[in-house]
Amino acid sequence: MKRYSAIAACMMLVGFLSAGSVAARADPCRPGTGLDEAYCDADGDLVADLPSDPAKWRNPDTLVWAFAPIEDPAVYAQLFRPFTQHLSQCLDRQIVYYPVQSSAAEISAMRAGRLHFAGFSTGPTVEAVNKAGAVPFAGKGENGALRGYHLVAIVRADSPYQTLADLKGKRVAHVSAASNSGNLAPRALFPVEGLVPDTDYRPILSGAHDKSVMGVLSGDYDMAAVASDVLERLVERGAVERNALRILYQSPLFPTSSFAHAHDLDPALTKKLTACFFAFRFPPEMTAAFNGDEQFLPLRYDTAWQAVRDVVAAVGALPD
Numbered sequence: 308m309k310r311y312s313a314i315a316a317c318m319m320l321v322g323f324l325s326a327g328s329v330a331a332r333a334d335p336c337r338p339g340t341g342l343d344e345a346y347c348d349a350d351g352d353l354v355a356d357l358p359s360d361p362a363k364w365r366n367p368d369t370l371v372w373a374f375a376p377i378e379d380p381a382v383y384a385q386l387f388r389p390f391t392q393h394l395s396q397c398l399d400r401q402i403v404y405y406p407v408q409s410s411a412a413e414i415s416a417m418r419a420g421r422l423h424f425a426g427f428s429t430g431p432t433v434e435a436v437n438k439a440g441a442v443p444f445a446g447k448g449e450n451g452a453l454r455g456y457h458l459v460a461i462v463r464a465d466s467p468y469q470t471l472a473d474l475k476g477k478r479v480a481h482v483s484a485a486s487n488s489g490n491l492a493p494r495a496l497f498p499v500e501g502l503v504p505d506t507d508y509r510p511i512l513s514g515a516h517d518k519s520v521m522g523v524l525s526g527d528y529d530m531a532a533v534a535s536d537v538l539e540r541l542v543e544r545g546a547v548e549r550n551a552l553r554i555l556y557q558s559p560l561f562p563t564s565s566f567a568h569a570h571d572l573d574p575a576l577t578k579k580l581t582a583c584f585f586a587f588r589f590p591p592e593m594t595a596a597f598n599g600d601e602q603f604l605p606l607r608y609d610t611a612w613q614a615v616r617d618v619v620a621a622v623g624a625l626p627d
Contacts, residue, residue, distance in 0.1 A: 341437040346570065353609045355440040355570035366573035369401040370394075370580075371421060373413050375428035375564055377537055378517045380406035389590050397583035398576075409514070410485050414439045417569055424568040424580065429456075429534075430487030432565045433619050436608060441567035443608040444577075445584050447600040453611065454600055456536040458488040458496065458558035461523055464551055468530065471556050472501035474508060480519040480531035481510040487561060487615055488534040489516060495621040496558055497532075517541060524551060536563055536598055543595065562611050566603065581605075 342348055346355035358364065372391075374383045384406050395402040405422065407413040410431040416422040418439035427435045427443075435441035446453045462468045468477075481504075482489025490512075494504050504510050511528065513519040519531035520541055535557070541547040566584065568577050584603045594601055 343438050346440050354436055354442045357574060358571050363571055364573040365571055366576050369403060370423045371403045371405050372424045373405045373407045373422055374426040375431065376407050376409055377428050378515060380408060386593060386596055390587055393587050394583055398579060410483060417441055423572060426564050426566045428564050429561055429615055430491050431485045432612060433616060434485050435567060440570035442570050443565035443567040443606060444581055445566040445603040446562060446606045447564065447597055448604040449599050449601045453604055453606060454563045455560040456534050456563050457560060458492040458532060459535045459538060459554045460530055460532055460556040461552045461554055462530045463523060464553050468555060471497055474502055474530050477508060477529035479508045479510060480513045480522055480528040482516055482519055483512055483514060487618060489532055491618050491622050492558055493532040495618045500556060520547060539598055540596060561615060
């Protein structure tokens, strides 16, 4: 390292400090934990801020949205039809529902600007916030309480397995890499019960919760880690006989799906969009499909998703 005179060194130091102070005043952007470098979190709420330049705000005449593909996307396209129609009337613009085939595709579409708002399942909500600039603002619920769910480990009712430790060396289904109940939570919680993923068994990714459930029933899997609310919906629809399965393990409660808008939507649009969400009351078919949920309720990502972020961090999937 070159030696400089004391005076030159001091002048250089003052210059650096001055430049740094000016830069700090001019650009207060401080990325939140895990946020991609494309986004800023100056207010520390862990989600991407609205761009400071109004020229970058979006307010399209047609809004495209999607819901988490935790089951057959066609099921939700039909189920959400009344809600999509409500939004079209409430916002006085065209609303298009896009049936995404995977959580990765949904997150990629929002990052690329092709989705303006979306419903994300629990685990992918974290990645959508960090990688796609999603800003969660609502969740489903009833009687003023947000819906939650459990990770459940299910086996066939006639199987010999009585504890998670009995599944060592067996065929165990996870859902997808980003799924909370279908992958991250099992990796964080199963070891305490005597079953270590990737050591005691090699997870088989089914791609969807309903596929995991059906795979257990058909004998393709000996056990599957799934979300309790999805299992309950399959039972309520008659797709699964309740007494055909047994639950070996149930986790503490996790929040369920979030609804998020892109961080760069015009604030006037997001204000109206959120108001339209909260004004909607679920028709009977939606309430029946979503375990009694009646409406959308407000949420904050930094508080509501703390337990989920803890699980993600525990398995080393949260970016530094």
